[in-house]
Amino acid sequence: MHAMQYEITLPADYDMGIIRTRVATKGHFLDTFPGLGIKAYLARERGAHSPVNQYAPLYLWTAPEGMNAFLRGPGFQDVVDDFGRPEVQHWTGLSYTEGPASGALPRTATRRRTPIPASAATADAVEAALEESGALARTPGAVATALAVDPRHWELLHFTLWAHDAPETPGDRYEVLRLCMPERGKLGEGRQW
Template sequence: MHAMQYEITLPADYDMEIIRKRVATRGHLLDAFPGLGLKAYLMRERGGASAVNSYAPFYLWATPEGMNSFLWGPGFQGVVDDFGRPRVQHWVGLGYAEGPASTSAPTAATVRRTPVPEGVEPARSVADAVAEDAAPGVVASAVGIDPSRWELVRLTLWEGPAPADGGDRFEVLHLSAPGRGGLRSGRHW
């Protein structure tokens, strides 16, 4: 599994209905995309829990071929054409789990990035991150790592509001999940 996200920060006065309409009209295009485990179309609006407007899709790729097909194909080119080329963050998948609310459609998400501290055994830190229990309301969660920066990332999809202490909070506008059933549960090493 490979985790991937790009976040497009939009102006403070940007009409976020444009993003909602974009996802409503184009989101289904990845509902059967080969090699995609799931894509959560994430958005946050300035005010309340967020200081910025942003569109920040998060992907779990079941195959590297699927990820490459998207990045070098017309799907990502549409993002580049409309918003410019965003920085794409990428993490090696460490673990995936369906949560207690796995049969529900997610409405919220949290993305938490955590550095692996100096002096801490990397394997222990990674194992601890993967072993975190799923709380009530969790639809699914995944953990990945960028070993070039020793940064862990945890995506959690929620059936209701996301907790305030779970990381950056987003609204889920759509979930494309053609390969979700094929994402291997548990740790990935």
């Protein structure tokens, strides 16, 4: 599994209805995209648990070939044409776990990026994060939880989809505008570390 996200931060007075319409009219194009496990169309609005207006889709890919095909394809070019080329962050998967609400469509999502201190043993930090991710996946209302690492910056990514309002936890909270999951079953349930 590979996680990928780009964040498009918008002006404070931006009409987020434009993003909702964009997702409603174009989101279905990835419903059958090869190599895509899950794409969560995420947005957050200034003043609603967020300091900014932002469109920040997060992808879980089953293999890098799918991610590469998307980045060179017309869907990503459409984003570039409309907003400029965003920085694309990506992480190597450590675990993916379906939660007790796995059959529900998620309403919200949480994302937390945590640096691994240089003084910490990498294996110990990852093991602790895997335990935390497993506990989070068992929380009532959790649809799915993913944990990934960026070994360039030594950063952990904790990502959870929720069937209800996300609990008050550290990190960023998003509204899920739409979910594509053509190859969700191929993400590899459990630990990948």
